[in-house]
């Protein structure tokens with residue numbers, strides 16, 4: 324798997340704040356160096372922020388699903 328794919332596999336954990344510090348730093352370093360992953364993350368963050376503002380609660384399941392689809396979409400683009 325590409326380096327991008329490896330990082331994006333963890334992205335939902337990253338967004339949930341579930342990663343340990345070491346992995347967090349590693350992912351953030353990659354995101355700052357890789358415009359494509361950075362762009363993907365930005366759109367994911369917007370989706371989540373919008374959702375949180377509306378619900379003020381946990382991310383609903385359908386949004387979680389959309390996030391995962393978006394991640395897979397990003398991964399698919401990587402393999403071209």
Ligand SMILES: [Zn+2]
Pocket residue numbers: 326327328353357359360361
């Ligand atoms: Zn990347």
